[in-house]
Amino acid sequence: MFIQTLVTGLAIGGIYALMAVGYSLVFSVLNFSNFAYGSIIMLGAYAGYYILTQMGQPLFVAVLAAIIGSAILAYANEKIAYSSLRRRNASSLYFMISAMGTAIFLENLVYATIGSRFYAFPEVLTRQNLNVLGTSLGILDAFAIVFSSVAIYGLHWFLQNSKMGIAIRAASYDMQVSQINGVNINRLIGLVFLLAGALAGISGVFLGMKYMVYPTMGWITNKAYIAAVIGGLGSLPGAVVGGLLLGVLETFVSAYISSAIRDVFSFSLLVVLLLVMPSGLFGKYLEEKV
Amino acid sequence: MFEYFSGVLTFSLIYVIATVGLAVFTGFTGLFSLGHAAFVAIGAYTSGILTYFYQVNFWLALVAGGVMSGLVGVIIGYPTLKAKLRSDYFAIATLGFGEAVRVLLENLDITQGARGLPGIALETDLPTVLVVTIIVLWVARNFIHSRYGRAAIAVREDFTAAEMMGINLFTIRMRSLVFSAVTAGLAGGLFAHYVSFIQPSMFTGALSTQLTAGVVAGGMGSLTGPALAAIVFVAVPEALRVASMWRLVAYGFLLVAIMVFRPQGLFGHQEISWNTWRNLWKRVRSCGTKPC
Amino acid sequence: MKSKWIALAILAVFALTLVGCGGAKQEDVIKIGHAVALTGDSSMWGIAEKNALEMEIAKINAAGGVLGKKLQLIAYDTRADATEAVNVTKRLVSQDKVAAIIGPGQSGVAIAMSSVTEPGKVPMIGTTPTNPKVTVDDKTNQVRKYSFRTCFIDPFQGTVAAQFATKELKAKTAAVVYDVGSDYSSWLGKYFIEEFTKQGGTIANNEAFRSGELDFRAILGKVKQANPDVIFIPTMQKEAALVMKQARDLGITAKFLGGDGWGSPDLITLGGSAVEGSYFVNLASLDDPDIQKWIADYKAKYNQEPVLPNPVMAVDGLLAVVDAIKKANSADPVKIAEQLEKTKDLPVLTGKLTIDPKTHNPLNKPAVMQEVKGGKFVFKSKVVTQ
Numbered sequence: 001m002f003i004q005t006l007v008t009g010l011a012i013g014g015i016y017a018l019m020a021v022g023y024s025l026v027f028s029v030l031n032f033s034n035f036a037y038g039s040i041i042m043l044g045a046y047a048g049y050y051i052l053t054q055m056g057q058p059l060f061v062a063v064l065a066a067i068i069g070s071a072i073l074a075y076a077n078e079k080i081a082y083s084s085l086r087r088r089n090a091s092s093l094y095f096m097i098s099a100m101g102t103a104i105f106l107e108n109l110v111y112a113t114i115g116s117r118f119y120a121f122p123e124v125l126t127r128q129n130l131n132v133l134g135t136s137l138g139i140l141d142a143f144a145i146v147f148s149s150v151a152i153y154g155l156h157w158f159l160q161n162s163k164m165g166i167a168i169r170a171a172s173y174d175m176q177v178s179q180i181n182g183v184n185i186n187r188l189i190g191l192v193f194l195l196a197g198a199l200a201g202i203s204g205v206f207l208g209m210k211y212m213v214y215p216t217m218g219w220i221t222n223k224a225y226i227a228a229v230i231g232g233l234g235s236l237p238g239a240v241v242g243g244l245l246l247g248v249l250e251t252f253v254s255a256y257i258s259s260a261i262r263d264v265f266s267f268s269l270l271v272v273l274l275l276v277m278p279s280g281l282f283g284k285y286l287e288e289k290v
Numbered sequence: 291m292f293e294y295f296s297g298v299l300t301f302s303l304i305y306v307i308a309t310v311g312l313a314v315f316t317g318f319t320g321l322f323s324l325g326h327a328a329f330v331a332i333g334a335y336t337s338g339i340l341t342y343f344y345q346v347n348f349w350l351a352l353v354a355g356g357v358m359s360g361l362v363g364v365i366i367g368y369p370t371l372k373a374k375l376r377s378d379y380f381a382i383a384t385l386g387f388g389e390a391v392r393v394l395l396e397n398l399d400i401t402q403g404a405r406g407l408p409g410i411a412l413e414t415d416l417p418t419v420l421v422v423t424i425i426v427l428w429v430a431r432n433f434i435h436s437r438y439g440r441a442a443i444a445v446r447e448d449f450t451a452a453e454m455m456g457i458n459l460f461t462i463r464m465r466s467l468v469f470s471a472v473t474a475g476l477a478g479g480l481f482a483h484y485v486s487f488i489q490p491s492m493f494t495g496a497l498s499t500q501l502t503a504g505v506v507a508g509g510m511g512s513l514t515g516p517a518l519a520a521i522v523f524v525a526v527p528e529a530l531r532v533a534s535m536w537r538l539v540a541y542g543f544l545l546v547a548i549m550v551f552r553p554q555g556l557f558g559h560q561e562i563s564w565n566t567w568r569n570l571w572k573r574v575r576s577c578g579t580k581p582c
Numbered sequence: 583m584k585s586k587w588i589a590l591a592i593l594a595v596f597a598l599t600l601v602g603c604g605g606a607k608q609e610d611v612i613k614i615g616h617a618v619a620l621t622g623d624s625s626m627w628g629i630a631e632k633n634a635l636e637m638e639i640a641k642i643n644a645a646g647g648v649l650g651k652k653l654q655l656i657a658y659d660t661r662a663d664a665t666e667a668v669n670v671t672k673r674l675v676s677q678d679k680v681a682a683i684i685g686p687g688q689s690g691v692a693i694a695m696s697s698v699t700e701p702g703k704v705p706m707i708g709t710t711p712t713n714p715k716v717t718v719d720d721k722t723n724q725v726r727k728y729s730f731r732t733c734f735i736d737p738f739q740g741t742v743a744a745q746f747a748t749k750e751l752k753a754k755t756a757a758v759v760y761d762v763g764s765d766y767s768s769w770l771g772k773y774f775i776e777e778f779t780k781q782g783g784t785i786a787n788n789e790a791f792r793s794g795e796l797d798f799r800a801i802l803g804k805v806k807q808a809n810p811d812v813i814f815i816p817t818m819q820k821e822a823a824l825v826m827k828q829a830r831d832l833g834i835t836a837k838f839l840g841g842d843g844w845g846s847p848d849l850i851t852l853g854g855s856a857v858e859g860s861y862f863v864n865l866a867s868l869d870d871p872d873i874q875k876w877i878a879d880y881k882a883k884y885n886q887e888p889v890l891p892n893p894v895m896a897v898d899g900l901l902a903v904v905d906a907i908k909k910a911n912s913a914d915p916v917k918i919a920e921q922l923e924k925t926k927d928l929p930v931l932t933g934k935l936t937i938d939p940k941t942h943n944p945l946n947k948p949a950v951m952q953e954v955k956g957g958k959f960v961f962k963s964k965v966v967t968q
Contacts, residue, residue, distance in 0.1 A: 001807055008799045033378040081546045085553075092377055093320050094549050097506050100324075101545025104499060108538035116625050118820050120852045129831060138831055211796040211824060212852055220796065222385060229382050254800030260762040260790040263393045267386035271369060274383065278373045293676040301669065393792065396762050405713075405765040408693040408720050412701070485668050486697035489690055491763060491793070492665055528669060 013247020074197025311473025333475025359475025406489025509555025740773025
């Protein structure tokens, strides 16, 4: 029971981590909470579902389509909703409202056009299980853990070693100085959104396969936001640790205390942690940029 | 016919009360709340339980709802504001707070869980709401014109500079938060006695969103702007009876468009006064003589 | 001075509002209100309800209407949301001045709406609000004068499910997995537990989750350890499908059992092979010989199968209202309510409708036990109230 709970918790935490990374990536550069991230994930899931079931393409094409679709959408989101705020040097409050507006807009647009029905991916991988130490782990979970580790590690490598990655990291410390040093900030931020969007596409297909596809599925990112704050906004390792921590905590509370009041525990963890460590476990900034 | 109109107006004014409170908080301190529906819920449940189970006088229960909500505002505000959380962290903390309150409402015995409280006395009518709205607007106006209000504006514009001027960031933010919690609680109490039935699923993030949308659309830094926006947000969809999802599509679009094109909100920092209407009238009249 | 323009625009919108509300008055029609979820998670049923009512009203009007007047349906979307429904009902009662309201399908929504229909004195005939408190006041235990319904109530449904579990499935132990955020789910779970223990069974787990939950593996881990014979899942189709899928993934072999919230084809598309061989209580079945002609008409008109049971329940409600109007010889809502209470052996779609004046519930409403077999809902048995 204990080990099974732990395995389940890690599997759920992995989902949170995958989503928290994309969200934290945007934060690390632009320094604001991109609340539109959940709706980008949702549209990625719809794209993947459509390609797979309606057009009968193989899974990897569907994943690719979701990645490309979400990346383009995230890029467009930046150009439409954030870039003018960026040029105006607006405070992060304005960014957050714009992001929330985007989320409400996209989600309800799907409601109004596609409708509120639930869709499920065909059962390809979902029904097979691995036996790990006498516990059962869905093959999809194992796949997700491996895949998201590769994606997260790849991203990490990219940020550490590539020229663009170094520029991103520089910009995340000081955008103006890096611009003076010849970094094309617009292109760079566009790239960050493309990357975050690609991660959103992967998360979307994965969530869709694991659970189902529906307009408000992006709300699960609320958990990813909490995970990212626990880990420290803007820190990629923090997002991963925060996600796993939250997933395990929630699963243990559900299994040993009560599933119904689980969210009170998540919230209390968040508040207590913020009191002790105001910028999360691995947070970068304490103070807001002025 | 009149009944229906006064119903819609009553409902709009309930939103006005909550929105004006939030306008004092978000519009004047620059902190963003994703969980104000929880304060509305606390007010609604406190007053609802008092009149439903204990036959307390409606006005007394209403005030108790506001006070309770304010107290919770202190409890939640103290740690989060004391720690000087940056606005993103604060927003996510309020998001969690909103969910946590709903979990409690679903699980407590006194709130009767998901079945809610059916058959709360119908006490809220147009005169009642009008009285509360006027009081809240008056107090809010005095608040922002007081020393605290001006300090709050300074905090919103540049809190580092404000702090250097000797403004106590924590006190200012705390006072605005508690004020907004109290008004949200009052709105909740009025809501409970208008609909006569409350259940936890009425106080979701969508409600928080609508309140915030009202503040942003009306203009951060204005009181009458958000108040008018709140009325428009209730009355227009009601009149057109558009499906709610299109209303929400419009909210979303409006939020982005306002941030991009008119970040000060539709009314900016200005208040709507008699002058506004007079100028408007002049403009309309002059339409005949010159191009408009 | 942009703000002035905006103020002007708002004024214009207000003017529009007034015009929009001024609706034309017609004396030669009888207006029937319909409070229904046309958007949101329950919209599948809601849209079918509206289609069915439109079809039936067209039929009645073609045959000369009622009392020489045509019927007119005024349907508003409640989004299955209580607050929205109260506004909608206010509009139906005090502005449209409808003779009666058909709907809603959700108990919480119906209870909220009764705060308008009771003082407004307009009868409301719920389609599928199965909670007992819909027609009976919670505090006074008196019947609500203007609240009716055409469906059975949850205690009956819970009893049918529990007796099916003990008698047909020979279950000794059961687990219940319910949604604490839904009044429907938590009450139905409670009624099941009452009857199941009365029949000598043991409840191994009684697990709650919150609405919107996607991952049930933490609580299913506990269920797996207890290893019950059946798992009762009194939720809507989405949660039920996910619970069953994840339970099978964890290697749980128990039989699944549910209530009328399952009755959507979505259950099968979402749950896939995991829902195969599970049973649930429903209000109506596509296999029911009594409604074959109606189903054929519906299919011919809308080119799809109706999503049961809501459309059938709505038509039953409409037929009861029409009958009451004829008997009262008036479209006055108060008189309609008086006659509705006296409805006895009225032929409706699902058989004969008799309303119990003490509770405003239909008497002898049968429940249908359905099995998920070969990707379809298959009729299993019909249970009638004693």
